[in-house]
Amino acid sequence: MGAGHAHKLYRRASSPVHALPPHTKLAATFAFVVVVVSTPREAMWAFGMYAVLLGVVAGLARVPFGFLLKRLLIEVPFVAFAVLLPFVAEGERVEVAGISLSVSGLWGAWNVLAKGTLGVAASVLLAATTELRELLLGLQRLKLPPLLVQIASFMIRYGDVITDEMRRMRIARESRGFEARGLRHWGVLAKSAGALFIRSYERGERVHLAMVSRGYAGVMPVIDEVTASRAQWSYALALPCAALIVCLLGWML
Amino acid sequence: MDAVTEASLEVSGLAFAYPDGHQALFGVDFRIERGERVALLGPNGAGKTTLVLHLNGILDGGTGSVRVAGLPVDRAHMAEIRRKVGIVFQDPDDQLFMPTVREDVAFGPAAAGLKGAELQARVERALERVGMAEFQDRPPHHLSFGQRRRVAVATVLAMEPEILVLDEPSSNLDPASRRELADILRSLDVTVLMVTHDLPYALELCPRSLVLSEGVIAADGKTAELLANDELMRTHRLELPFGFDPSR
Numbered sequence: 001m002g003a004g005h006a007h008k009l010y011r012r013a014s015s016p017v018h019a020l021p022p023h024t025k026l027a028a029t030f031a032f033v034v035v036v037v038s039t040p041r042e043a044m045w046a047f048g049m050y051a052v053l054l055g056v057v058a059g060l061a062r063v064p065f066g067f068l069l070k071r072l073l074i075e076v077p078f079v080a081f082a083v084l085l086p087f088v089a090e091g092e093r094v095e096v097a098g099i100s101l102s103v104s105g106l107w108g109a110w111n112v113l114a115k116g117t118l119g120v121a122a123s124v125l126l127a128a129t130t131e132l133r134e135l136l137l138g139l140q141r142l143k144l145p146p147l148l149v150q151i152a153s154f155m156i157r158y159g160d161v162i163t164d165e166m167r168r169m170r171i172a173r174e175s176r177g178f179e180a181r182g183l184r185h186w187g188v189l190a191k192s193a194g195a196l197f198i199r200s201y202e203r204g205e206r207v208h209l210a211m212v213s214r215g216y217a218g219v220m221p222v223i224d225e226v227t228a229s230r231a232q233w234s235y236a237l238a239l240p241c242a243a244l245i246v247c248l249l250g251w252m253l
Numbered sequence: 254m255d256a257v258t259e260a261s262l263e264v265s266g267l268a269f270a271y272p273d274g275h276q277a278l279f280g281v282d283f284r285i286e287r288g289e290r291v292a293l294l295g296p297n298g299a300g301k302t303t304l305v306l307h308l309n310g311i312l313d314g315g316t317g318s319v320r321v322a323g324l325p326v327d328r329a330h331m332a333e334i335r336r337k338v339g340i341v342f343q344d345p346d347d348q349l350f351m352p353t354v355r356e357d358v359a360f361g362p363a364a365a366g367l368k369g370a371e372l373q374a375r376v377e378r379a380l381e382r383v384g385m386a387e388f389q390d391r392p393p394h395h396l397s398f399g400q401r402r403r404v405a406v407a408t409v410l411a412m413e414p415e416i417l418v419l420d421e422p423s424s425n426l427d428p429a430s431r432r433e434l435a436d437i438l439r440s441l442d443v444t445v446l447m448v449t450h451d452l453p454y455a456l457e458l459c460p461r462s463l464v465l466s467e468g469v470i471a472a473d474g475k476t477a478e479l480l481a482n483d484e485l486m487r488t489h490r491l492e493l494p495f496g497f498d499p500s501r
Contacts, residue, residue: 133352153352160394161346206347213309213340214361214412215332221363223356223372 009071009127016235017061017129021228022138024236029126031240033119035247041111043250050118053242054125061129071124075116082112132156137226150220154207162200169196259323261287261416261444262308268468269303269315277303278315279468285416287322290438290445292455292476295465296490301448304465305418308446309338322415336365339409343420345401349393354385354404357393361412379411380404383437399430403437416444423451452480452493464489 017025039046058068089105130138136156140149169192180189208216228236262285270276277300285291295301306312307319310326319326321337339361342348351357358376367375380386383403393401402422409417422438423431431454438445438458449455455462456476464472464479466489472479479485480499486492493499 136352154350157350157352157392157394158346203347206342206344207350209306209311210340210342210348211350211360212311213335213338213342214408215335215364216360217332217364221360222368223351223359223363 009124010131011063011067011128013062013129015061015129017057017125020129020232020236021141021226022130022134023141023226024228024233025126025130026135026138026142028236028239029122031237032122032243035240035243036118036122037115039115039247039250041107041114043253044110044114046246046250047114047118049246050243051121053239053246054118054121057125057239061125063125063128067128068121068124071128072117072120075120079113079116082109082116085109085112134226137224141226146220158200158203161203162196165199166192166196259287260284260320261289261322262446263320264304264307265318267304267307267315267317267319269307269312277468278307280317281465281468281470283463283470283473285444285446287415287444288442289461290447290459292459292462293446293448293465294450294452294455294462294479294489294491297450299465299489300468301465302420305340305420305448308416308418309335309340332365336361336412337415338418339412339414339416340418341402341405341409341420341422343424345393345398345405348405348408349401352392353389354380354391354393354396355389357404358408358411361408365412375411375413379407382410382441383407384433397430399426399433402426402430402434406434406437410441410443414443416446417441419445419447419449421449421451422447423449423454452491452499453497456480456499464491466490 036047036050039050058065085108086101086105089102089108091105092103093100094103094106095101126135133156136149136153139152140146173188173192178185178188180186262283264284265282267278267281268276269278281300281304293301293304303312307315308321308326310319310328310331313326321334324330324334324337326334349357351360355376358379359372362372362375376389377386380389383406385400385403385407388396388400388404393404396404406417406419406422419438422434426434435454435458438447445459447455447459459476461474462472462476462479463470464485471489472482472485477499480491480493
C-alpha cells in the first residue's frame, strides 16, 4: 500500500513482520508492554530476555539496530526524571564512586528506564513495520470507538493542509514586516492562532458537507476489511507469549 | 410515469431565506434534460451556492420543489437523492477527506453498501474516466491541484450519479489542467450542471446556460447567444475576459 511518501517512522521493506495484519501487531505490542510492566523490577535478567526478544523481532523485520536506537531517543525527555530518583529518594543509601545514592531510588530509576525503554522499543518496531493508514484500520478492527479512529484519520489527512495554511499565514505576516520578537508580539501570534482555528473549523464544516453529499450518515463505511488467519495471529502473539513465560519465571525465581 | 422522458433535474418555484432573514432565492424555475450540459452563470451573491445545496437536500425548508429524475428531494428519498446528485465542491481539499485516493473514491459507493470486488471495480472505472488510475494509493495532499480536482470528479462519478454538479470547476487551474478537465468533462456521458464565473469555459463546454441573478433565473438560452447579449451581460454583472469574442 502507499506509493510516494510514507511517514518517516515507517520503514518500507518486505518482511514477515511487515506482512502481518495490523490488528495482530497492535494486540501483540499492547500485550507485550503489559507483560513487561508487570514484571518484578528485581528480575533484572528478565528485562535482558525481553530485549533479546525484541532484537529477534527487529532482525525478522530487517530493522537496523542504528535506526532503532535513533528512534529510541524520543524517550530521553521522559526518562530524564528517572535519573534524578537515586539522588532525591529517601531511605537506605549506598556510596557509589563517592556519591551517596538512595537504594530505593536506584531501583525506581532502573524500573522506569528498563520498562520505558522496552515499551518505546516495541512501539518503534510497530511503527517501523506498519503504515499509519494500516494502524488506523487495525484500531478500527480492534473495535476502538469509531469516533476516535475517525478523528485520528482526519488528523493525518488534514495535518499537512493545516500546516501549510499556517506557513502561508506566517509568510503573509513576515511579508508585511512582522517578526516575532519577545513578549510584545505574542498578541499577534495569538490572533493568528485564533484565525487558524476558525479557518480549520470552517473547513471542518465544508468537509462535513462534502461527506453528507456522498451519503455519510454518521458511520464511516468499511472500505478495506482487515482479516487475520489463525496462523497470523499465533505468529504475532508468539512475542507476548514468550514474554509472558519470562515474566512468570521472573515472579517464581 | 415514463422514466425515459423524465428530466434529470426539475426545479420549480424554489424560494429560500436563511435563518437570519437574508433571502437568497426568490422562485427559481428550470429544467435540465438527461444528457444536457448546462452552465449556471451569475455574479457573486446571486444565490448559486444556495441553489446547489438545494439540489441534494442539504438546504431545505423554503418553498417550491426540486425533483431529480422524477424523484422529489425530501427526507424520505434523501439517501437515493444523494447518490443521484453528485456535487463536486470548489476546494478539492474539502472534497477529498480520506487518507488515500482509492478510499476517497470508494467512500460514496461504500456508504451505499457496495463491497469487495464490485467496489474496487467501481473505483477503478471512476479513476480511469478521469485519467488518475495510477494514483490510487497516493494520499490526496501529495497530488497537484489539477490532479486533486480530477480525483474530486472521480469521487462523484463513482456514485454513478444522474447529474454531476460542478462548483467552479476551472478555478485555480493552470491552462493545461483546465483543458484536461474540459476534455474529461466532455468525454463523460452524464448530465452536467456547471456553476461558474468562467464564461469562456461555459461557452466551451455547455451549449446552454442559465443566468441566476438576485435569486431568480434571469435568462435561459444558448450560451453563445447569452454571452453575445451585451445588455443582458451588463445588467447581471457578467463580463467576458479582455479580448474574448464569443461569436468567433
